Amino acid sequence: xxxxxxxxxxxxxxxxxxxxxxxxxxxxxxxxxxxxxxxxxxxxxxxxxxxxxxxxxxxxxxxxxxxxxxxxxxxxxxxxxxxxxxxxxxxxxxxxxxxxxxxxxxxxxxxxxxxxxxxxxxxxxxxxx
Numbered sequence: 001x002x003x004x005x006x007x008x009x010x011x012x013x014x015x016x017x018x019x020x021x022x023x024x025x026x027x028x029x030x031x032x033x034x035x036x037x038x039x040x041x042x043x044x045x046x047x048x049x050x051x052x053x054x055x056x057x058x059x060x061x062x063x064x065x066x067x068x069x070x071x072x073x074x075x076x077x078x079x080x081x082x083x084x085x086x087x088x089x090x091x092x093x094x095x096x097x098x099x100x101x102x103x104x105x106x107x108x109x110x111x112x113x114x115x116x117x118x119x120x121x122x123x124x125x126x127x128x129x
Contacts, residue, residue, distance in 0.1 A: 007036050008059075054083050062090050065091065069101060092124045095116055
């Protein structure tokens with residue numbers, strides 16, 4: 001089996017922690033092409049948290065932004081998105097809820113959001129966009 005990609009998961013901690021839990025569950029599948037190595041943390045937007053997140057993102061191979069119904073209001077997700085872009089990390093936005101209006105983080109209004117299916121996820125992890 002090829003080496004799994006290291007995935008950083010950005011998500012709205014206050015509203016979408018369940019989405020991260022689902023993604024962790026998928027990462028445990030035998031045929032999964034990724035491992036979740038780090039994710040958003042619930043910290044106050046003070047101090048050097050951005051430097052810490054930058055270090056975490058820099059160690060990842062790919063960044064996944066899980067988009068929920070209030071992602072556009074999650075300041076931390078918007079900052080994580082911008083850090084990933086500044087670092088030149090491959091990233092993608094994943095629609096967290098099939099039957100809901102999901103939003104993008106600020107700064108990612110023109111970024112394509114993909115439906116969360118197992119096939120899409122595997123393709124996105126390997127750069128298919």
